[in-house]
Amino acid sequence: MIYLDTNVLVYAFLKNVDDEKQKDIAISILQTALENDELLISEITLYEFAFVSKKLGEEVENIDKYLDFLSKFSRNSNQYIQQRSLEIISKSSFDIAHLSFAEYYDVDRFVTFDKGFKKLQKFSKIQIEIL
Numbered sequence: 001m002i003y004l005d006t007n008v009l010v011y012a013f014l015k016n017v018d019d020e021k022q023k024d025i026a027i028s029i030l031q032t033a034l035e036n037d038e039l040l041i042s043e044i045t046l047y048e049f050a051f052v053s054k055k056l057g058e059e060v061e062n063i064d065k066y067l068d069f070l071s072k073f074s075r076n077s078n079q080y081i082q083q084r085s086l087e088i089i090s091k092s093s094f095d096i097a098h099l100s101f102a103e104y105y106d107v108d109r110f111v112t113f114d115k116g117f118k119k120l121q122k123f124s125k126i127q128i129e130i131l
Contacts, residue, residue, distance in 0.1 A: 001040040002033045003102040005112035006048040008131070009041070013049075013066050016056045022113060025131055029111055038108075039073040042101040046074055080104055088123050095120060102126050 011017050011026035033039040046067060053063045077097075084100040099120050102110045110117075110128045117128050 001105060001107040002029075002038045002109045002111060003040050003042075003098070003105070003107040003126075004030065004033065004045070005098060005110070005114060005117075006045050006052065007113045008111055009045065009049050009070065010052050010056075011113065013062075014053060014056055014058050016058065022131070026113075029131075040102075040105055040107055041070060041074050042098060043074055043076055044097055044101070046070060075101075075105060077101060078104070093120070096123065099124050099126060099128075 008026045008029060011019070011023045012030045017023050030039070049070065050063055050067055053066070054060075081097070081100045081104045084103065085097045088096045088100070093116065095114070095117060099110065099117075103124055103126055107126060110126050111131065112128065113131050115130055117130060121128050
């Protein structure tokens with residue numbers, strides 16, 4: 001399974017992005033994950049995606065369409081994910097919730113543009129790929 005961080009989905013789906021090269025990379029990774037039936041995202045990712053999409057001025061109809069599509073690849077958080085996040089959050093950032101989710105679902109790759117995840121690598125065995 002491949003867990004895509006919110007920023008990868010933002011670059012893949014939205015029109016109003018600041019880096020076309022990152023957009024191309026995000027689209028390629030998303031397409032590969034879909035073709036191999038490996039895409040996994042969390043409900044937190046859906047919330048963040050909707051928030052960022054609105055903030056960047058994406059049309060509501062498009063946001064709804066994207067969320068409907070992405071929700072097919074989403075799984076819910078649970079008590080384990082919440083507990084694991086709480087164990088680490090005081091030592092890191094809110095992004096630990098994404099990492100805890102990826103751990104629970106035993107993903108092979110965690111893909112993000114966010115360099116801040118480098119400092120989270122020490123908390124997990126999940127392979128974090130920073131683009």
